[in-house]
Amino acid sequence: xxxxWEEAGARVLLPAPLRLSDTLMCGQAxxxxxxxxxxxxxxxxxxxxRLRQETDGFFISPCTPETFExxxxxxxxxxxxxxxxxSALCADEVMGGMAAACRGLHLxxxxxxxxxxxxxxxxxxxxxxxxxxxxxxxxxxxxxxxxGVYALPTPAQLGAFSEAQLRACGLGYRAPYVQETARxxxxxxxxxxxxxxxxxEAKRKLMTLKGVGEKVADCxxxxxxxxxxxxxxxxxxxxxxxxxxPALQGDRKAIGAFARQTYGSYAGLAQQYxxxxxxxxxxxxQHA
DNA sequence: CCGCAGGCCTTAG
DNA sequence: CTAAGGCCTGCG
Numbered sequence: 278x279x280x281x282w283e284e285a286g287a288r289v290l291l292p293a294p295l296r297l298s299d300t301l302m303c304g305q306a307x308x309x310x311x312x313x314x315x316x317x318x319x320x321x322x323x324x325x326x327r328l329r330q331e332t333d334g335f336f337i338s339p340c341t342p343e344t345f346e347x348x349x350x351x352x353x354x355x356x357x358x359x360x361x362x363x364s365a366l367c368a369d370e371v372m373g374g375m376a377a378a379c380r381g382l383h384l385x386x387x388x389x390x391x392x393x394x395x396x397x398x399x400x401x402x403x404x405x406x407x408x409x410x411x412x413x414x415x416x417x418x419x420x421x422x423x424x425g426v427y428a429l430p431t432p433a434q435l436g437a438f439s440e441a442q443l444r445a446c447g448l449g450y451r452a453p454y455v456q457e458t459a460r461x462x463x464x465x466x467x468x469x470x471x472x473x474x475x476x477x478e479a480k481r482k483l484m485t486l487k488g489v490g491e492k493v494a495d496c497x498x499x500x501x502x503x504x505x506x507x508x509x510x511x512x513x514x515x516x517x518x519x520x521x522x523p524a525l526q527g528d529r530k531a532i533g534a535f536a537r538q539t540y541g542s543y544a545g546l547a548q549q550y551x552x553x554x555x556x557x558x559x560x561x562x563q564h565a
Numbered sequence: 566c567c568g569c570a571g572g573c574c575t576t577a578g
Numbered sequence: 579c580t581a582a583g584g585c586c587t588g589c590g
Contacts, residue, residue, distance in 0.1 A: 304571065400572040406588070407571090449586025454573080490573050511571040552571080 278355055280345065286338025287345055288331070293359055296381030297330045300353075303553050305385050305500050307395050307408045308415075308429075318424070320415070321352060322388050325422040339423075354383045362543050366550075369539060371521045375550040382553055384546060385500060389468045391429050392501035393486075396493045397455050398448060406447060413446035435459035454488025461486055472502040479504060491530065499545040508536040508544040517555040 281288040301309040301317055309319035315330035324344060329336040337349060350356065363380065367373035387395075398410050411429065417438065418430030430438075436459040443452035462468060466486065471479040479502060483494040495509035510518075510529040518532050519525055525535065540547045 396571090401570065401585080402572085403570045403588080405570095406586095444586080447587075450584085451573090451586075488573065492572060496571090509571080513571060556571095 282342070286326075286336060287340040288334065288336050289355070290334040291355070294333075294381040295335060295353065295355075295383055297328055297335055299379070299382040299553060299557075300385065301328075303382065303549065303557075304404055305496075305549070306387060307399075307404070307411050308391075318426075320422065320426050320428060322348065322391070323420075323422065323428050324348065325424050325426045351386045354386055357384070359383070362546055365543055366540065366547060372540065372547050372550065375554045376546075379550040379553050382549060384505070384549060386503065387501045389471065389497065389501040390432060390462065393458070393462075393468065393483075393489075393493075393497050394429060394435070394455070396496040396500075397458060397488045398451060399496075400451060400488065400490075400493060402451075410447045414443075417442065417446060430459075432459045432462035436463045451488060457487040458489070471498065472504075476504045476506055480507075491533070495533070499548075505542045505545045506537050506540075508533045508540075508548045510536075510548075511552075513555055514548055514551055517551040520555075521551075 278292065279290040281290065297315070297317055298311075301319065302311075306319075306321075308321070309317050312318040312327060317328045319326065319328075326340065327338055337345075340349065359380075363373075363376045366376040394414070395407065395411060399407050412427075414435070415427035415429050418427060418434050420428040420430075422428055435443075436456060438456070440452045440456055443455055448455055471483065474482065476498065479498055480491075480494045483489050483497055484491070489497075492509050492511055495507040498504035499507035499509060508514075510533050515529055515532060518536070522535075525532065527535075536544045536547060
């Protein structure tokens with residue numbers, strides 16, 4: 278990897294492709310939007326940035342060496358060996374093809390609070406509404422950034438809002454979950470420690486929060502705590518797994534256990550590939 | 566009008 | 579412990 282510093286930002290050159298569109302729009306983060314052909318804008322933490330897809334990497338602006346090292350390098354998972362992952366998954370007849378088809382799709386390592394908030398809101402919800410709620414929450418927090426966008430509320434800010442205010446952001450019956458969990462985090466629930474705990478322990482701890490079940494916990498562990506063996510099983514992944522492993526028995530919990538056993542620390546990426554494959558690539562194939 | 570959308574919580578058996 | 583219901587709300 279090589280970073281070339283320019284006036285407006287940074288040009289990041291990568292040994293293997295990073296497909297921004299698949300990575301940003303596949304439902305692991307909800308604050309990115311398309312800003313033109315191969316261009317995206319979004320907010321992560323206190324940073325509002327634009328990205329441009331390039332054949333050998335991407336361009337990001339604004340970006341300083343400090344924010345690159347402190348945030349973006351990890352966020353875009355730039356140090357992970359995706360080639361090694363692909364060859365490992367090739368040992369499995371089903372996953373090998375999917376990994377190759379999804380080449381360039383990266384996991385994002387997101388700030389843990391905004392990831393938790395996103396997936397609390399995501400429960401039994403659709404992407405359009407999730408995005409709308411996140412924007413409304415950010416606006417309500419009032420922390421303005423460059424370009425007329427807003428940072429998400431902190432746990433303390435969010436916990437101070439009334440349930441009615443939260444419902445006005447479209448949270449529906451999730452409003453009390455969000456409020457209660459925000460207050461727990463503001464009161465010292467150690468989100469940052471989850472990355473240091475073993476996967477099972479971190480998951481149990483997360484699930485003590487209101488509104489956090491198995492699926493939401495696995496999303497948080499995978500997308501912001503570096504627990505790559507987490508395998509969130511939603512309706513789509515369940516559907517995909519049953520299709521590609523017709524002999525697979527049991528409920529969602531059993532499917533998750535099977536995936537961790539089969540793919541090990543690559544389970545989380547396998548889940549991304551399954552999800553993306555079923556929702557996007559297969560559709561494209563049908564249209565062709 | 567009805568069922569679902571990237572589930573979770575509560576209650577009943 | 580497992581299995582149903584109910585739940586905000588917009589869209590097909």
